[in-house]
Amino acid sequence: MPSPHWSAPVAHAPVDATVPLPGSKSMTNRALVLSALAAGPGRVVQPLRSRDTDLMAAALRALGTGITEDGGDWAVVPGELRGPASVDTGLAGTVMRFLPPVAALASGEVSVDGDPRARERPMGPIITALRALGAAIDDGGRGALPFTVRGTGSVNGGEVVIDASGSSQLVSGLLLAAPRFEKGVDVRHAGPPVPSAAHLAMTVEMLREAGAAVEAEENAWRVAPGPLQGREWAIEPDLSNSAQFLSAALVTGGRVTVPDWPAETTQPGDALRGLLTAMGAEVTHGPGGLTVRGRGGFAGLTADLHEVGELTPVLAALCALADSPSRLTGIAHLRGHETDRLAALVAEINGLGGDAAELPDGLEIRPRPLRGGVFHTYDDHRMVMAAAVLGLAVPGIEVENPGTVGKTLPDFTRQWASMLAPA
Numbered sequence: 001m002p003s004p005h006w007s008a009p010v011a012h013a014p015v016d017a018t019v020p021l022p023g024s025k026s027m028t029n030r031a032l033v034l035s036a037l038a039a040g041p042g043r044v045v046q047p048l049r050s051r052d053t054d055l056m057a058a059a060l061r062a063l064g065t066g067i068t069e070d071g072g073d074w075a076v077v078p079g080e081l082r083g084p085a086s087v088d089t090g091l092a093g094t095v096m097r098f099l100p101p102v103a104a105l106a107s108g109e110v111s112v113d114g115d116p117r118a119r120e121r122p123m124g125p126i127i128t129a130l131r132a133l134g135a136a137i138d139d140g141g142r143g144a145l146p147f148t149v150r151g152t153g154s155v156n157g158g159e160v161v162i163d164a165s166g167s168s169q170l171v172s173g174l175l176l177a178a179p180r181f182e183k184g185v186d187v188r189h190a191g192p193p194v195p196s197a198a199h200l201a202m203t204v205e206m207l208r209e210a211g212a213a214v215e216a217e218e219n220a221w222r223v224a225p226g227p228l229q230g231r232e233w234a235i236e237p238d239l240s241n242s243a244q245f246l247s248a249a250l251v252t253g254g255r256v257t258v259p260d261w262p263a264e265t266t267q268p269g270d271a272l273r274g275l276l277t278a279m280g281a282e283v284t285h286g287p288g289g290l291t292v293r294g295r296g297g298f299a300g301l302t303a304d305l306h307e308v309g310e311l312t313p314v315l316a317a318l319c320a321l322a323d324s325p326s327r328l329t330g331i332a333h334l335r336g337h338e339t340d341r342l343a344a345l346v347a348e349i350n351g352l353g354g355d356a357a358e359l360p361d362g363l364e365i366r367p368r369p370l371r372g373g374v375f376h377t378y379d380d381h382r383m384v385m386a387a388a389v390l391g392l393a394v395p396g397i398e399v400e401n402p403g404t405v406g407k408t409l410p411d412f413t414r415q416w417a418s419m420l421a422p423a
């Protein structure tokens with residue numbers, strides 16, 4: 001059930017806040033998969049608890065993995081993977097792309113489905129690739145959810161070519177399960193460039209941390225067969241989910257600090273340091289975390305966001321409030337995200353009196369005075385976050401279905417109010 005509209009609060013003073021963030025969705029779901037496939041027990045320390053990560057835990061449990069809560073952590077005991085089982089992917093790209101290769105390793109049938117929009121997100125290339133690697137998948141010829149994986153308890157693996165231009169997760173999914181394939185995997189991408197290089201680097205790094213032998217080139221990845229170690233995974237704060245909070249510093253000419261910002265990371269959210277600096281923020285990183293200070297006005301952004309696409313909705317909102325025009329490119333693949341994000345952002349920014357237009361691979365945004373109104377969110381958590389940023393400066397924005405933030409940040413509206421509360 002959609003939750004009632006949320007009146008996005010206006011900032012009446014510069015923000016001055018420290019905002020601790022829950023764990024990374026991308027790291028939590030990789031850690032769960034790698035732990036479930038490991039040779040011994042493992043632990044995910046301070047995982048993100050949200051719809052996407054709870055769905056991943058439920059899916060792995062359904063296949064025979066022991067996952068129990070233990071003092072804010074998840075203790076994981078790998079079990080023999082088996083069906084019959086039903087898996088709900090919700091709208092989680094990580095679950096719909098990372099889980100089927102694990103299901104292929106199970107014995108028995110695993111049926112996989114998700115939200116109505118999940119059935120439209122790109123899945124064909126990974127279904128075809130899994131078949132080429134030896135898995136039996138019945139998708140009724142749709143090349144999309146729903147489908148049934150008919151596992152035999154093992155996957156041959158080997159060489160495969162995939163077009164992953166629609167989503168880096170199509171490659172990450174194959175790589176994460178590949179140490180358990182008989183021959184490992186030798187994946188080559190052929191097609192327009194794969195987005196989200198940082199997320200692929202995260203996959204490679206976490207596989208190596210679990211003991212896998214991985215070779216990575218620009219468009220080719222090789223994972224050798226071999227056991228994965230059960231280990232303790234420390235989950236970093238979700239840096240992509242910092243975008244709206246850090247943006248509040250620019251919009252209000254204030255200061256926001258995110259504690260525990262890692263010195264080095266594979267998370268794409270780390271790019272916010274450079275992107276917000278380019279828009280005129282002062283960004284400092286020290287033992288207290290990452291601090292962003294606004295200086296009053298701020299400039300628009302001209303940037304290729306191909307590697308950091310998930311930052312787009314919040315950055316687009318910021319661009320709509322900037323002092324100069326913006327051009328965001330390299331993000332055609334966002335049409336296959338939680339919603340068609342390019343269409344949704346144009347419709348909603350323009351619905352408030354703004355001037356945004358779609359490019360073949362991005363957005364052009366010219367700042368204009370905005371007015372209040374209903375902001376539709378299309379079951380997309382980042383559309384709620386984008387609306388919140390606009391609402392800081394534009395009175396009367398009513399955000400439809402704010403509960404959809406539960407995908408990655410269930411506590412968002414409370415955190416937002418607390419950031420805006422006087423110290």
Ligand SMILES: O=C(O)C1=C[C@@H](OP(=O)(O)O)[C@@H](O)[C@H](O)C1
Nearest residue numbers: 026167168169195196199309310
């Ligand atoms: O692997 C991951 O954890 C993710 C990869 C990216 O997907 P795309 O490559 O489909 O953009 C990103 O947008 C998504 O939020 C998380």
Ligand SMILES: C=C(OP(=O)(O)O)C(=O)O
Nearest residue numbers: 091092093094310337338
């Ligand atoms: C694209 C996103 O999610 P997903 O993991 O569902 O692809 C996102 O979080 O912005």
